[in-house]
Amino acid sequence: MSNDLFRDLSNSPVAARLGIPRVPVLRRYEPGQPLLAGPALVGAVGAGRFAKAVSALVEDAGGTVLDAPGDEKIAAVVLDATGARTITDLASVQAFLTPAVRRLAPSGRLLLLGPEPDGTDAEAAAVAQALEGLVRSAGKEVRAGATANLLVVAADAVPAAVDSSVRFFLSARSAYVDGQVVRIDVPVGPAVDPAGMDAPVDRVRPLAGRVAVVTGAARGIGAAIADTLARDGASIVAVDVPAAGEALAAVANRTGGTALQLDITADDAAARLPAYLRDRHGGVDIVVHNAGITRDKLLANMDPERWNAVLAVNLAAQLRINDALLADDRVLRGAGRIVCVSSQSGIAGNRGQTNYAASKAGVIGMVRALAPRFAERGATINAVAPGFIETEMTARMPLGTREAGRRVNSLRQGGLPVDVAETVGWLGQAETGGVNGQVVRVCGQSILGA
């Protein structure tokens, strides 16, 4: 039994007899699992540059590719619409998708690749944007744990640039990432192999050989990030406050990593952390700014202590550490990846959370501002914005608020800490250099702030 009692009951035979709609059990990643649980249908509209490479990726992962829907359920429908420029092309998109979505399997994937809007051609720009509306609506229509997402691909990006993102969005790792639009640029840093998608990347342990530091790693989402990055091959440096020392040591032990007791708001934290990474590990590849706190109060009753405490942990500490990473080129190694944990509250706002939402929206502003500066170093910085995630924090909410928070999304359930962690893992890969300065929500396509 999970902590989502309603979901468990909704899947019982009694609920089915009573006609209670099911809350789907999402397919989640397990090592050794095939990329897809069934065949993929791959198509292109216009001069699609990526369809062949996507088919090769699916076949390379042991999957079957269809070019037309048959009788069986389809695990993934991928449409390369990067060549779509006209209303007529858009009609072809609909003609391809309609019979395909009818056959979409439980936890199926609808993934579109679209063009970046062309500022010189109004129809082409309109069509590029139209795909967003289509995908976001399809995300609300597909059932049984299926998701719909759009990758907007820069005109000069080669197929290899989309590889890790296509793989993530097709796989069970993206179980709770739904209704998202992610832009893929020409990757920062050294060029990826333009030959295609068969670069010698360790598919089982895509983070092998990389050092990842995770703040707030003693519990909750941070602990899940440490576990997941370690499972994918990274060496973990787990950071948390001294008061969480015992739990932190447990995370470090089980991930085979090291523990660093550090309050990230301490005056010397932005000097100590990079020095530790440089001296003990020869640098760092992935920095996950996950530590965060809430001190909720209505704005009318807000006091400076609550305000300042939240801004200090959730935003100011991240800013100072990022500055230190940019200032010392002996810390962040090639293909460095910074991932900042924001929140849906920072996008939608939340009653009682002016301080928290300000800090989390601030994280998004910081990411956008720093993206070009990290790119100069061959590195990226992105944010993940979790929606309702099943943690100790959300378990303590009153039942009514908790139930409402869980259900107002396309998947009709809360996400798990591992869903945030898998998204961090994808953004942490060296191969994901084309995604920079973006915010990826892990919210099951929540209607809040959409």
Ligand code: NAD
């Ligand atoms: P949590 O409270 O369970 O864990 C946060 C961890 O950060 C704790 O181990 C804590 O000791 C550590 N931490 C706090 N202040 C610190 C400091 N000054 N220095 C070092 N470590 C510090 O929280 P969680 O639910 O796992 O959330 C993790 C992140 O995800 C936070 O940034 C949170 O804002 C964000 N988030 C959570 C949810 C959710 O539904 N739980 C939703 C959106 C965003």
